[in-house]
């Protein structure tokens with residue numbers, strides 16, 4: 001059978017029927033009998049040509065390892081390779097030992113079967129078995145390049161190298177491939193000479209399997225010969241300077257086995273094969289071959305990449321450097337694992353980006369981030385920690401920094417959103433707390449601040465991720481700053497409100513006492529008013545200061561607020577005074593004051609003027625006393641100068657829109673002109689009272705003389721007697737008297753007069769209308785009436801003029 005040169009052929013390849021049939025073995029009770037492949041219910045594993053005869057490495061090994069189910073095996077696997085001359089039963093041996101299905105030569109043709117290097121998984125064991133093209137290949141002639149390279153490759157990548165050798169080859173130099181081994185050892189000394197990352201030597205077990213052992217030469221002798229040959233080879237190696245003292249045993253363990261002739265003593269051959277197999281399977285045995293020391297410490301998922309790297313170096317004839325290879329592999333694999341972990345992490349983190357960007361506080365973001373981060377790192381640690389520790393750590397650091405740089409914007413965004421939310425709730429709590437009366441500003445601010453700070457700190461802590469140097473302190477400081485400025489603004493507003501309220505209270509408090517004092521004009525009127533003002537202002541200032549304390553106002557603010565309060569209080573007083581001294585009110589005050597002195601006597605009894613009363617004197621006195629009030633009212637000036645109140649004047653300022661405040665001018669109630677005008681108007685009023693008083697004396701002079709009553713009795717005597725003595729008249733008189741009495745008793749006199757008057761008026765109106773209609777002269781009445789009115793006024797004016805001349809004459 002001719003082996004094909006590509007990795008396409010395997011036992012299912014229809015183009016290779018012989019290979020398929022030849023490789024079909026049967027396994028009975030764990031051993032394989034009468035054939036080359038096991039025939040249990042478990043299917044044979046697919047093999048793969050990892051290096052074809054064109055010396056190319058297959059890109060499919062990774063997938064194949066996965067298909068064999070070894071991808072996640074970590075270090076729990078072993079690699080074994082075979083080395084030996086062509087057609088010495090290598091494939092047969094491997095198939096029997098491991099249940100693999102490597103091609104076996106067709107007995108009749110005797111030509112090379114295995115081309116390149118094949119790999120297959122052992123049946124029921126986590127062992128990768130490599131079948132290597134035989135040395136001394138007739139097909140390759142003098143070209144020893146491939147056999148050297150494949151031997152090098154096998155040695156570098158496997159834990160156990162089976163050296164397959166005929167018994168009759170033992171002791172030969174070329175026949176036993178000793179020359180080739182020497183070359184390979186030489187080249188590889190560089191490889192094995194270097195220590196691994198964990199400081200140990202790479203060790204390999206060289207298992208010599210002596211085929212067709214007839215038994216005439218005892219195995220012990222063969223062993224000794226082979227060991228001596230190996231030692232000889234080692235000693236004659238041209239070693240690098242620094243490795244001159246290295247021994248064969250520093251790098252290799254030698255082990256031996258002999259198998260009888262397969263054709264001549266097949267049963268014995270089979271039983272010895274089974275015995276040899278135990279050395280690969282039974283871990284407790286002393287001669288167990290897969291000792292941990294031989295393991296290359298490459299995780300199963302990185303084997304393909306590792307082997308490819310080694311092959312590349314073998315190919316390019318570079319100095320083989322296993323540690324560097326392991327590092328390269330670790331870099332590659334750690335990158336791969338890191339990328340996979342990162343992509344899963346990114347998938348998890350992505351959905352939270354939008355809500356954070358839109359300003360939402362995502363609940364439980366911290367625990368989510370911690371989980372994503374931990375998940376990614378755990379995954380990385382699980383898969384990558386088996387690789388070169390230095391690379392693993394370095395790549396882990398890179399992964400952590402990428403993860404953290406992805407999480408950092410979420411962290412910062414969450415903090416920012418939390419900041420906004422806390423500030424909003426701070427404002428709301430302030431508003432709620434400052435609603436209504438009787439709140440303590442400082443307490444409200446402190447409660448709201450504490451609550452919001454606590455919320456922020458809790459949220460900030462939640463979003464922290466262990467292992468990062470993130471902190472929320474800076475954001476917290478900025479939040480505190482903003483809360484302070486909000487509280488300050490609020491305090492200013494509240495202070496303003498408080499000052500307004502205090503001003504309103506002040507106005508209410510001074511209103512009545514000031515009104516009373518202004519209505520009782522005495523010389524110390526302003527003293528009283530200012531005393532009230534000072535007392536109330538004192539209380540007001542005290543109440544402001546008490547409140548300002550809870551507002552945490554600064555001294556500067558207090559000074560400004562008190563100045564404003566004083567000014568406003570003064571203006572409030574002034575407006576109250578203005579209200580009380582408005583023209584009408586002030587004239588009414590003067591009138592009242594005058595009337596109290598002119599129309600009432602000292603006991604407060606209304607005066608009835610008699611002709612002999614000194615009306616003129618009383619009038620003059622009352623008038624003069626009243627006129628004296630005008631200068632009193634015209635300026636706020638207390639007798640006691642200590643009661644005087646002063647405020648600083650303020651010029652107008654267009655920038656702060658403060659109007660001009662000229663304190664001295666606020667002390668003046670009436671100007672000179674105004675005082676004169678008021679005096680004139682008052683005099684006119686007083687004159688009217690004087691006329692009225694005079695008139696009342698005239699009407700009292702025009703009394704009915706007493707004798708008229710005698711005349712009335714004399715003239716009306718008969719009529720009175722007629723009424724008294726006529727029963728009808730008398731009865732009528734009694735009825736009328738009775739009715740009058742009842743009306744008086746019921747208090748109906750007033751209403752009765754009202755009804756009578758209304759009736760009279762109505763009748764008068766009706767009659768007028770009728771007459772107007774009848775004579776069609778409606779305008780006649782108007783001139784008559786207006787004339788009579790104007791006559792009346794003129795008459796009064798004339799009369800007043802006449803009286804004045806009478807009054808002034810005696811004076």
Ligand SMILES: Nc1nc2c(ncn2[C@@H]2O[C@H](COP(=O)(O)OP(=O)(O)OP(=O)(O)O)[C@@H](O)[C@H]2O)c(=O)[nH]1
Nearest residue numbers: 086087088089090091092104105112113114134262
């Ligand atoms: N004498 C003898 N012949 C054997 C033994 N094992 C296998 N053979 C025969 O040797 C021939 C070659 O067997 P393979 O297993 O194909 O040998 P190989 O070394 O893998 O050959 P290549 O892959 O071509 O290098 C076959 O005809 C086998 O039947 C053995 O132990 N003794």
